[in-house]
Amino acid sequence: MKKGAYRTTFSLDEATAKRLRRLAVEWGVSQAEVVRRSVKQAESALSQTRPDPIRLLEQLHEKGRGLNPQEAERRLVNIRQDRESWRGI
Numbered sequence: 001m002k003k004g005a006y007r008t009t010f011s012l013d014e015a016t017a018k019r020l021r022r023l024a025v026e027w028g029v030s031q032a033e034v035v036r037r038s039v040k041q042a043e044s045a046l047s048q049t050r051p052d053p054i055r056l057l058e059q060l061h062e063k064g065r066g067l068n069p070q071e072a073e074r075r076l077v078n079i080r081q082d083r084e085s086w087r088g089i
Contacts, residue, residue, distance in 0.1 A: 012020065023034045048089070 020031050020034055024031045027034065027037075029037075
């Protein structure tokens with residue numbers, strides 16, 4: 001085992017265990033290496049599909065689809081009133 005490597009135990013259903021063994025044979029690597037590669041690929045895919053909230057907001061403003069200041073203030077007043085009524089103020 002590599003220095004700094006961590007040992008862990010987890011349970012797999014039979015179908016997943018078979019896929020893990022099959023991939024290890026196909027790739028010519030250990031089952032642990034299959035898990036390492038799969039986790040790395042899953043993490044990479046996640047970061048590629050996660051939208052950047054700041055960029056989304058910038059795009060919204062660029063397209064002019066944001067609220068105008070009067071509509072925004074009206075909505076804030078309604079929210080404040082609703083919260084006050086929930087709190088019994």
